Amino acid sequence: MTSPRSSARGRPPAASRELLQESAFELFIENGYTGTTVDQIATRAGVSRNTFFNYFDAKGEVFWVELDAATERLKTALADQPSPHAPATEAIRTAMLAAVAPFESHHVPFILTQYDLIGSAAEVQASAMSRFATQARLLSGYAQQHGVDSAVARAHAYSLIACVVAAAQEWAQSGPQRGRLEPYVHRAIDTVLVASPSSSV
Incomplete structure (x- = not known):
């Protein structure tokens, strides 16, 4: 998990998504999600409110730095699959594992361990759903390009995303000995891919 620092002293002057995210997480722990404002986050990070909005569209967006990076890795990995004649199943598995590969035992996203600080904030749920829809x-687009029926491709895509979410939750709850996220995801997505006819995915 990204570990919030207890003091703003010594922060570098240059803003970044990670710095703003860290500042937000510190404040969420101190004040709760609903008790924290964008102005407070910007002040803690030592930047202006406008600078915050250069990086994020809303307060709830700070949770998804890691997920956005994973989505970019997924996009790149799908584009880099070597052969259009390889089974889509194998290409999708490879790409999804590449997307989660950087997540080590000490790098559990804040939202997986501190969700009780957020409550049922609609904006957070909406921003999560929009990202899962993108993935x-x-x-599904990759599968359709490889001859899979659009309805089947879409159903399997959402099933795979649900498997990753479940795997991430299990991983986060497994404690300091959890290891890397990738094996959890591998096991979870195979429950969908192995059960699917090779001609469908």
């Missing part, structure tokens, strides 16, 4: 479009 599902990438997966």
